[in-house]
Amino acid sequence: MTKTAVLFPSQMNIDPNEYRALFDQVPIMQNRFAEASQILGFDLVEAFFSDDLDEVNRGIVARPAIVSISAALYEWAQDYIPSPSYLAGLSLGQLTAAHISGALTFSDLVRMTYTMASLEEKHFADKDYGVHFFYNIDIDKLLGVMEEMESKGHYLKACAYTASNQMIVCGSLSSMGELNLRVLELGGIGVEIPYGPPAHCPLMEAVKREFSRNWYYADDVKKPKIPLICNISTKVLDHPNKICNALIEQYTMTVKWTQTIEKMAALGVKRLVIIGPGNFIYKSLGFIPVSFEVECYLGLHDMLEKSAARRMSE
Template sequence: MKAYIFPGQGAQFTGMGQDLYNSSEEARTLFHQANDILGFDIAKIMFEGTAEDLKETKVTQPAIFLHSVILSKVLGDSFQPDMVAGHSLGEFSALVANGTLEFEDALRLVHKRALAMQEACEINPSTMAAVLGLEDDVVEEVCKNIDGVVVPANYNCPGQLVISGSHEAVEKACEALKEKGAKRALLLPVGGAFHSPLMEPAREKLAKAIESTRFNTPKCPVYQNVTTTAVSDPEDIKTNLMKQLTAPVKWTQTMKQMLADGATDFTEVGPGKVLQGLLRKVDRQVNAESISGL
């Protein structure tokens, strides 16, 4: 069974998508459509912008989404997923890939998501940290015992978990985790505490937009960040997507579930090869490739 997976924030790079634009009429049409929907020339920023330009949340999220989705569309008949999943933002790309969301609707949601997350970061200054070399349950227990808001946010692969919360609580947790034997507990250069309760203002705004968007019956199941299991009912997909901003990304568990459900070939579609690397930490023997251009 063929599984397609889609990257999230952090995978962007200068010049992303330029080859797609140059080599495909369909890609050019979709980029122009995206510029109209967003109200600014995102294609120009993707192709010519600096790394700093691309790091701005309102640019980063639609840029990664566009790269992944346009690439999956121009792959044509060779793109035949039996199951899909996306890491955080990547879940929106996955939902276009399996037909749950139309391209335009998904892009509008991604744009609203980026703006809402940016606003939430300004309301509650906060941060995230990568923790390496500890079992998940140890990290969970340490977070529980810290005063303030700090929670597991991204279960990326065995031995790699990202925590999220207020600056003070995350810093205290990092010290406690080092004492527990973490190889590293490192603050990340991010704008806020994604996938934590501090994203509640963003969740509320995005939930309203999701509620008013049409969700179709998908062509194949999506393995969602919140549940880790195969989901095909449009209403269930919608509910899970609403929860995503304040709930952890259970990527390790999702990859294990896809393998258990019969996935034999994984293809990462979009910028970078991060997910392919994480997948190999789950199963070294897995058949995985990355496609980032034509």
């Protein structure tokens, strides 16, 4: 049997009502949002489907919504995909993967996403930082420019290696502005990532400490039924303690997404299934030097297409 891995997405910028049609037509998603609303103590449907772009993309709203959508899509897609050999997620997606593995309950998943976002909002309100996605750039050259700039007093840190020619970087606003100019000179392009704190870098140390002190699991963390690939070390996580530690440590450590995908290939994975909102993971795979069969469940279109294909085959 072909080895399959399922991948889950990070937080991304979402337009108001972008997933309304999916919500209206998929009872599983309605159930997940209802459950999440009860856990959070506010109406996630009303907040996430607001016409206010800023409200929709606040971490305390967007993250519980994204993991709810991803969990619902996975539940629906189980009729169409084989049981995966591995799971992994990019940033926020690693929390979703931990839930799908059976390690975290949905309740703790939602609580964790909300708690993390709340702490980040408190610590980074009106702070002088920026997060940018750089692409079409030689990573070694980009790292060299960053090292040079840091030696001159700039603050720049790698958040995530997302492909062979792509990287997410955070830093002070002035440093990010100058880095963008330097990247243009090298033929690359930088795009600001709105609504995101400076994740996966030392700036998160205070948030990580506070989260570690105050967080508790309402339910027991269990041994995963499906092993996870750690997105910061690429190690296989098959024990509750290892999963709990990795979810916290990714706060201050660079995500090695490119290396995570390469590790899957080394483990014999031939097929990747991407489940959850956005198409960033799918696009990034085109710039990672390994080849897989890829299938996506990103939203309503994919669900309708797959359902229609099954009806025709029957």
